[in-house]
Amino acid sequence: MNSPVEDFNAFKNEMLISFRRQMGHHILTECRRRWEECHIPGCGAVTQDQLEHERQEVTTHNFLLRQVGARGDGEHMVHGPLHSLQWAVADPTRPVRSPTFITSGNRTWEAMAVPPSRGVPWCVCLRLVAGPPALAKIRIKMSAAEQEAVVGCTAAILPGASGKKWDLQNITNTSNIRIHILIQH
Numbered sequence: 001m002n003s004p005v006e007d008f009n010a011f012k013n014e015m016l017i018s019f020r021r022q023m024g025h026h027i028l029t030e031c032r033r034r035w036e037e038c039h040i041p042g043c044g045a046v047t048q049d050q051l052e053h054e055r056q057e058v059t060t061h062n063f064l065l066r067q068v069g070a071r072g073d074g075e076h077m078v079h080g081p082l083h084s085l086q087w088a089v090a091d092p093t094r095p096v097r098s099p100t101f102i103t104s105g106n107r108t109w110e111a112m113a114v115p116p117s118r119g120v121p122w123c124v125c126l127r128l129v130a131g132p133p134a135l136a137k138i139r140i141k142m143s144a145a146e147q148e149a150v151v152g153c154t155a156a157i158l159p160g161a162s163g164k165k166w167d168l169q170n171i172t173n174t175s176n177i178r179i180h181i182l183i184q185h
Contacts, residue, residue: 093115
């Protein structure tokens with residue numbers, strides 16, 4: 001037989017699970033403030049307030065729309081040589097920057113690897129430090145011992161902006177971390 005405290009805790013847990021299910025259904029189906037992906041091809045931002053996002057990202061959106069318009073078929077025009085950067089994460093307990101690297105068009109890039117913390121997985125951020133804006137195809141591969149994760153996208157990258165960030169859910173190891181970044185623009 002359970003004590004009253006154990007019964008109350010069990011009841012509380014059941015109510016919490018029920019509430020989370022109802023909230024999830026609400027967010028996915030009927031919530032006016034649900035998260036939505038930006039409709040501008042190549043942006044990929046997920047936001048609750050599309051109008052505010054459009055006001056903040058007008059430069060990026062104009063750049064993307066010009067690129068799509070240049071082809072005329074709704075597809076992104078990404079061309080140019082393939083650039084590669086590989087580096088090892090020396091200290092997996094703190095954020096680590098890559099060496100800066102230069103690609104065609106005199107674009108200077110840097111990346112940062114941020115280790116997992118408080119339930120947040122490894123993430124890799126890529127930033128265009130200097131040079132003209134780029135519509136780039138990006139692929140990032142992180143390996144750690146026997147684990148491997150690959151992410152990528154086509155994105156508009158503006159110099160000096162915060163850049164692009166990817167979470168790498170499959171990497172839980174913190175030893176022998178190697179990162180390989182491919183950029184085509």
